[in-house]
Amino acid sequence: MPLELNDIFVTPDSSLEVDECFVYDDLSAEGEQLTVSPVRVRGQVKNSGGLVELSYTAEFDYSKPCDRCLADAKKSVKQDFVHTLALSAENEDTDDIIIVAGYTLDLFSLVRDDILLELPIKHLCSEGCLGLCPKCGQNLNEGSCGCKKEAVDPRMAVLDELMQD
Ligand SMILES: [Zn+2]
Numbered sequence: 001m002p003l004e005l006n007d008i009f010v011t012p013d014s015s016l017e018v019d020e021c022f023v024y025d026d027l028s029a030e031g032e033q034l035t036v037s038p039v040r041v042r043g044q045v046k047n048s049g050g051l052v053e054l055s056y057t058a059e060f061d062y063s064k065p066c067d068r069c070l071a072d073a074k075k076s077v078k079q080d081f082v083h084t085l086a087l088s089a090e091n092e093d094t095d096d097i098i099i100v101a102g103y104t105l106d107l108f109s110l111v112r113d114d115i116l117l118e119l120p121i122k123h124l125c126s127e128g129c130l131g132l133c134p135k136c137g138q139n140l141n142e143g144s145c146g147c148k149k150e151a152v153d154p155r156m157a158v159l160d161e162l163m164q165d
C-alpha cells in the first residue's frame, strides 16, 4: 500500500488524509505466541512550508502469554507517531527522517516497524500478577495451591533448578 506523495512534496501547504486498516500476519518472533488485531491507521501527511510530516494514530489490540502466569493477556494500544519525510538524505540529520524514494512511501512497512517498537518487552496480565507456583505450577491468580511456602534463598533456587534438569 504505497502512498504517492508527489503532489504533497511539490505543493506547499497541501495535505493528504490517511485512513487505512493493515493486517500483519508475521509480527511475532520465532517461537513467540503473539496475536495482533488489524491495525487502524488514521492521520495525515502535511507539507508545512516545505517541511513534510506524517502524523498518525495507530489503534490495535494484541495478546500474548503473560510473562509470569502464561495466561493469554490482551492489551489495547492507541499510539501517536510523527515522522519527518524527505526525498533524500542530503544535508539532513537522517536519524529521525524517513527517506521517501521516488515520492512513494511504504506506509505498510513503516507502521509495522513503529508498532513493533511500541510492544513492551515485559508483558503481564496485570501488575499484581502472582504467577505460577514454582513447585506445582498452579496459577496463583486462580487460588493458592497448598504448597508449603518457604523463604527461598535465590542461590538455593538456582541449585534446585539444576537438580531438576
Ligand atoms: Zn499473569
Ligand SMILES: [Zn+2]
Residues within 6 Å of the ligand: 133, 134, 135, 136, 137, 138, 145, 146, 147
Ligand atoms: Zn504449588
